[in-house]
Amino acid sequence: MEKQGRGTMDSNFISSVHNERVKQWTQLLDRKGRDKQGRFLIEGVHLVQEALGSDIPPDVLVFSAERRDAVAGLLREAETRGLECVAVTEAVLAKCTDTETPQPVFAVVPKLPWRAADLLAASEKAGLVAVIDGIQDPGNLGTIIRSADAVGASGVLLGKGTVDLYNPKTVRSTMGSLFHLPIVQGDLTEWLPQAAERGVRIVSTRLENAVSIYAYDFRQPTWFVIGNEGQGVSAAVQALAGDHVQIPMQGRAESLNAAMAATIVLFEAMRQRG
The missing domain is CATH 3.40.1280.10 (SPOUT methyltransferase, trefoil knot domain)
Known part of the structure; x- marks a missing residue:
């Protein structure tokens, strides 16, 4: 079940790898999906922190419900910016990321606007x-x-x-x-x-x-x-x-x-x- 809400205190929660949003995020692992959506994935605390400090903030921040403490600082910062934060299971995290050992957080970011x-x-x-x-x-x-x-x-x-x-x-x-x-x-x-x-x-x-x-x-x-x-x-x-x-x-x-x-x-x- 996916609840509605924004911020870190009442975050959405997604448990199923078959969730429609999970399917959309997984598509971003391929160039065709990135081109279609005009977005890409960044994984890990450092990259997400860099995105939060840039002029191109993430559309959504996705984190492991089991490892919430590891990203508490990021969640607080995202909340102050009014960004959507979604808690997920480790299975969902593994489904959406490219690394063998998934980081506790990833974010979906719009492609860079430069010409x-x-x-x-x-x-x-x-x-x-x-x-x-x-x-x-x-x-x-x-x-x-x-x-x-x-x-x-x-x-x-x-x-x-x-x-x-x-x-x-x-x-x-x-x-x-x-x-x-x-x-x-x-x-x-x-x-x-x-x-x-x-x-x-x-x-x-x-x-x-x-x-x-x-x-x-x-x-x-x-x-x-x-x-x-x-x-x-x-x-x-x-x-x-x-x-x-x-x-x-x-x-x-x-x-x-x-x-x-x-x-x-x-x-x-x-x-x-x-």
């Missing part, structure tokens, strides 16, 4: 944008977003063929950084030329005819393109880059992990910008 035009506006004042061209591993994408957040980048642009931002593994690996800066999806062949027309330098990594990242001037408005783990930056996108850089390496490693390489470049840009 590529927001990045263009931010780039007019020496902006720094990480551009993702076909990254497939959700952990790599999440790490790059965390690095972009850490260096104070203006935002992140996700090109076609990139893993879904709202994939549960991607969301977890951002550690909440997806709530800290604009992250948008768009066609790179459309948006990179528009950025270049506004004076933004489009920079990509490659081995041939490239300068060291330590010799390149990242103090100017820059959109830095990070390519696919195996193939690198696609030919179509590479052709749109006006500048090319490489990371000098003295050891015998042939290459670096995509997320690691992106992090090195982003932190060098931060160092130059002071």
Whole structure:
């Protein structure tokens, strides 16, 4: 039985995995369901806390009735904001989450509202944008977003063929950084030329005819393109880059992990910008 109510003191309670709302939440584990509903799931105390502190509050907070004490602080904060809180059984929690050992809480959040035009506006004042061209591993994408957040980048642009931002593994690996800066999806062949027309330098990594990242001037408005783990930056996108850089390496490693390489470049840009 599902009772009606809001807040933590008279929370709804759902015990059955066959409940209609549970079915809706479970659909959010798949991209098709996320696209249809325009929402995604976040799991765990830290991510829910980050969402509560952002400009994109959750639609609903769902917690384990058996582990209420573990999320008491979150429930109080959610209650003060007038957010709906729903207590559920451990079976329901396991049904709706992606991890083997479910956290005591998850939340349903609207997809981020940012658009590529927001990045263009931010780039007019020496902006720094990480551009993702076909990254497939959700952990790599999440790490790059965390690095972009850490260096104070203006935002992140996700090109076609990139893993879904709202994939549960991607969301977890951002550690909440997806709530800290604009992250948008768009066609790179459309948006990179528009950025270049506004004076933004489009920079990509490659081995041939490239300068060291330590010799390149990242103090100017820059959109830095990070390519696919195996193939690198696609030919179509590479052709749109006006500048090319490489990371000098003295050891015998042939290459670096995509997320690691992106992090090195982003932190060098931060160092130059002071």
